Amino acid sequence: MSQRELFLRLIQVSLWNQHSHFGPLDNVRYRALMQMADQQAVRGLVSNSILDETNAVILERDNALETLRFDHENKQLNSKIDAGLSALVDLLDFHQIRFVVVKGQTIECLYPIRHLRIGGDIDFYVMPEDFERAKTLLQQEWNVKYDEGDANKHLEFIHNHVIFEMHYLLLHFASNRVQKEFDTIVKCTKIVRRKMNGISVPVLAPEFEILYTFLHLYHHFLEVGIGIRHLCDMAVLCHYHFSNGLDKHLLKSHLDKLGFTKAFSAFGAVCIQTLRLQENEFPIPVDANDYRFVEPIMAEIFLRGNMGVYFRKYAVRSGFAYFCESLYSKIHLYRLFYSLAPKETRALIWREIPTKILRALKL
Structure with a gap:
C-alpha cells in the first residue's frame, strides 16, 4: 500500500467508524503520515485510526506518546x-x-x-x-x-x-447575477x-447547509486551496442528511440556478472515490464525466494543502511577489476547471483578475 493509499485508508476508517488491520508503522512512515495529515487538516481522523486498538497499528514509543498527546489536546x-x-x-x-x-x-x-x-x-x-x-x-x-x-x-x-x-x-x-440569486x-x-x-x-436547512458548505469549499479551492478536511465535511453532511431527510430536487434547483451543478457533481465523485462515501448518499447522480475530474482535483489538493499554505513561497499574503504568485495560481485553476462553473469563472476572469493586477501594479 502506497503512502497516499495508507493515508486515505486511515481517514476512511475514522470517517465511517470502520476497522482495518494496518500493522507496524516505523518512524519514517509515521512522520510522513503526520506531515500529510497536518497539511490536509485531518490529523484528528488519522490519529483516531492509529489509536484504535482494533486496527492493530503498532508504533514506536515516542510516536505513540505524540499521538496520544495530540488526541488529548484536540479534544x-x-x-x-x-x-x-x-x-x-x-x-x-x-x-x-x-x-x-x-x-x-x-x-x-x-x-x-x-x-x-x-x-x-x-x-x-x-x-x-x-x-x-x-x-x-x-x-x-x-x-x-x-x-x-x-x-x-x-x-x-x-x-x-x-x-x-x-x-x-x-x-x-464575482458574478452579480450569481450573487443576486444566492x-x-x-x-x-x-x-x-x-x-x-x-x-x-x-x-x-439541510439543502442549503450542503449547498453553502460546498460553495464555500469550491470558493477556497479556486482562490487559495483546500485540505481534505473540507471534503470530509462535505461527505459527512451528505451521509447525515441522506439518513435524516433531504429535498434533493430543491438542492438541484439551487445548483442549477447558480451554475454550480457540474462542480458539485465533480466534487461528489471525489468524495465517493477518495473518501468512500456511498454513491447513493450523494444528493445528485454522478457519471463518468464527473470522475474524470477526481485526479486533477486531488492533485491540486495534495499540492496546495489546507488554505494553500503549503504551496505558497511567500508566507505574507501581500507584496508584489505574492500577488504575482497568486495570480498565476488562479489563472491555472480557472483554466483547468472552467467547465465546472463557467458563469462564475468568467466573472472571476473579467472582474477579479484585472482588479488584482491593478492592485499589484500599485505596490
Missing part, C-alpha cells in the same frame, strides 16, 4: 470551542437575535466520534435586520474588539480565547435547530 480544543458556541447561542437567543451557525462545530458534531475534526473558529450569520443590534450587544456583554476581517463578509473578534466570525454576507461571488436563496431558506452537547443550535 480540549474542541471542548473550548463548544463552550464558546454554547455561550454565543445562550446570549443571542436570550436577546431574540436571529442568527445561524455555519460550518465548524455544527458539522463536527455529525462525525461518528466527537472531536475527530480539528477545531477552528466559530462562524455565524446574523440576519441583516439584527446585525447592528448583535454587534452592539456583543460589545457590551463580552467587551469584544472587532477586526474587519474580510471586508466583504464578516467581522472578527476573540472571546475567551475562541475566534468568532460574525457574517453579514455568507458568500461573495442572496435570494438565503432570504428564503429555513432555519432549523440541531442538538449539540445539550444545547439547541440554529443551523441552515
Whole structure:
C-alpha cells in the first residue's frame, strides 16, 4: 500500500467508524503520515485510526506518546470551542437575535466520534435586520474588539480565547447575477435547530447547509486551496442528511440556478472515490464525466494543502511577489476547471483578475 493509499485508508476508517488491520508503522512512515495529515487538516481522523486498538497499528514509543498527546489536546480544543458556541447561542437567543451557525462545530458534531475534526473558529450569520443590534450587544456583554476581517463578509473578534466570525454576507461571488440569486436563496431558506452537547443550535436547512458548505469549499479551492478536511465535511453532511431527510430536487434547483451543478457533481465523485462515501448518499447522480475530474482535483489538493499554505513561497499574503504568485495560481485553476462553473469563472476572469493586477501594479 502506497503512502497516499495508507493515508486515505486511515481517514476512511475514522470517517465511517470502520476497522482495518494496518500493522507496524516505523518512524519514517509515521512522520510522513503526520506531515500529510497536518497539511490536509485531518490529523484528528488519522490519529483516531492509529489509536484504535482494533486496527492493530503498532508504533514506536515516542510516536505513540505524540499521538496520544495530540488526541488529548484536540479534544480540549474542541471542548473550548463548544463552550464558546454554547455561550454565543445562550446570549443571542436570550436577546431574540436571529442568527445561524455555519460550518465548524455544527458539522463536527455529525462525525461518528466527537472531536475527530480539528477545531477552528466559530462562524455565524446574523440576519441583516439584527446585525447592528448583535454587534452592539456583543460589545457590551463580552467587551469584544472587532477586526474587519474580510471586508466583504464578516467581522472578527476573540472571546475567551475562541475566534468568532460574525457574517453579514455568507458568500461573495464575482458574478452579480450569481450573487443576486444566492442572496435570494438565503432570504428564503429555513432555519432549523440541531442538538449539540445539550444545547439547541440554529443551523441552515439541510439543502442549503450542503449547498453553502460546498460553495464555500469550491470558493477556497479556486482562490487559495483546500485540505481534505473540507471534503470530509462535505461527505459527512451528505451521509447525515441522506439518513435524516433531504429535498434533493430543491438542492438541484439551487445548483442549477447558480451554475454550480457540474462542480458539485465533480466534487461528489471525489468524495465517493477518495473518501468512500456511498454513491447513493450523494444528493445528485454522478457519471463518468464527473470522475474524470477526481485526479486533477486531488492533485491540486495534495499540492496546495489546507488554505494553500503549503504551496505558497511567500508566507505574507501581500507584496508584489505574492500577488504575482497568486495570480498565476488562479489563472491555472480557472483554466483547468472552467467547465465546472463557467458563469462564475468568467466573472472571476473579467472582474477579479484585472482588479488584482491593478492592485499589484500599485505596490
